[in-house]
Amino acid sequence: MKLGNINLKHGIMLAPMAGYTDRAMRRVCHDLGAEYSVTEMVSAKAVVYGDKKTFSLAKILPDEGPVAIQIFGSEPEIMAEAAAKLAAPLEGAFPVAIDINMGCPVKKIFSNGEGSALMKNPTLIANIVRAVKAAVSIPVTVKIRAGVDSAHINAVECALAAESAGADMICIHGRTTAQMYGGSADRKIIRNVKESLHIPLIANGDILSGEDALSMISDTGADGIAVGRGAVGNPFIFSEITAALEDREHPEPTLCERIDTAILQLKLAVEEKGERQAIPEARKQIALYLRSFRGASQLRALINRSTSFLEVKAALLSLKSPQ
Numbered sequence: 044m045k046l047g048n049i050n051l052k053h054g055i056m057l058a059p060m061a062g063y064t065d066r067a068m069r070r071v072c073h074d075l076g077a078e079y080s081v082t083e084m085v086s087a088k089a090v091v092y093g094d095k096k097t098f099s100l101a102k103i104l105p106d107e108g109p110v111a112i113q114i115f116g117s118e119p120e121i122m123a124e125a126a127a128k129l130a131a132p133l134e135g136a137f138p139v140a141i142d143i144n145m146g147c148p149v150k151k152i153f154s155n156g157e158g159s160a161l162m163k164n165p166t167l168i169a170n171i172v173r174a175v176k177a178a179v180s181i182p183v184t185v186k187i188r189a190g191v192d193s194a195h196i197n198a199v200e201c202a203l204a205a206e207s208a209g210a211d212m213i214c215i216h217g218r219t220t221a222q223m224y225g226g227s228a229d230r231k232i233i234r235n236v237k238e239s240l241h242i243p244l245i246a247n248g249d250i251l252s253g254e255d256a257l258s259m260i261s262d263t264g265a266d267g268i269a270v271g272r273g274a275v276g277n278p279f280i281f282s283e284i285t286a287a288l289e290d291r292e293h294p295e296p297t298l299c300e301r302i303d304t305a306i307l308q309l310k311l312a313v314e315e316k317g318e319r320q321a322i323p324e325a326r327k328q329i330a331l332y333l334r335s336f337r338g339a340s341q342l343r344a345l346i347n348r349s350t351s352f353l354e355v356k357a358a359l360l361s362l363k364s365p366q
């Protein structure tokens with residue numbers, strides 16, 4: 044599939060996750076086969092006000108592959124102004140698309156009329172997409188859910204509103220806002236959206252293996268898939284999915300590969316953010332890298348107390364040569 048002038052061979056994408064999909068995670072996932080990724084969501088208002096921390100979340104490095112910046116908000120003019128600011132190169136790298144968050148279920152965001160609350164108002168969806176499209180020359184994409192709750196499943200209507208206003212691609216997480224992350228993603232709803240659209244659709248929700256990716260694509264007809272939680276502590280899922288789509292075997296990553304990749308991700312995060320921020324943030328990811336190691340609980344406790352990169356690295360390396 045194509046997004047603007049970018050060719051995405053299989054449409055394999057890292058889904059945006061606030062607190063997770065930072066530059067380090069995006070780079071590691073890209074190295075292992077994610078063809079496209081999205082930043083953590085950033086507030087359009089904060090961008091317009093010039094908030095430094097927000098710009099840092101939106102920074103992209105050239106070695107991450109194609110990256111879209113995701114914005115959230117509810118006012119078309121503010122969203123457009125933020126998109127225009129973010130589409131300009133920042134320290135040499137720039138996004139390949141602006142993605143608009145219409146799926147966030149978090150109470151604070153939802154009650155502000157942002158995130159998935161936009162799905163209550165397809166006219167506003169169209170107005171936002173139209174305004175953002177007019178403000179930038181790169182593709183504009185939209186991330187939605189199935190609907191706000193089971194009594195209001197309107198993903199098709201929302202996707203069509205976005206498409207008619209000029210959206211270039213849609214990604215759908217097949218759950219309602221009310222479900223948060225409970226239950227499972229509804230593939231029938233995703234299929235209905237795919238059958239209604241002319242622009243590419245990315246299917247998202249509960250993909251934890253190459254097999255899941257294959258069945259998601261065959262069940263929905265989607266043009267690609269996005270993986271979120273399944274990539275945390277397991278970026279190898281992208282090489283597994285690539286192999287599955289190319290009908291190749293995928294050898295399980297070795298213990299050494301897992302450890303080296305966890306260390307690389309931590310090193311990249313520390314280089315970007317410094318130890319004080321990166322080490323506490325990385326603990327939850329490292330814990331998931333270690334989930335398949337027997338007897339790692341002591342090590343996890345040690346890592347949870349560690350505050351330096353070298354300490355965590357040494358602890359991880361000790362797994363390679365247990366005493």
Ligand SMILES: Cc1cc2nc3c(=O)[nH]c(=O)nc-3n(C[C@H](O)[C@H](O)[C@H](O)COP(=O)(O)O)c2cc1C
Nearest residue numbers: 058059060061083084186216248249250270271272
């Ligand atoms: C911790 C966390 C943070 C998330 N942050 C975002 C976000 O910033 N923007 C967004 O569109 N979706 C966000 N999501 C939703 C994911 O992109 C994805 O739609 C959802 O997790 C379902 O996919 P999965 O089953 O592959 O994880 C987040 C999900 C999680 C678990």
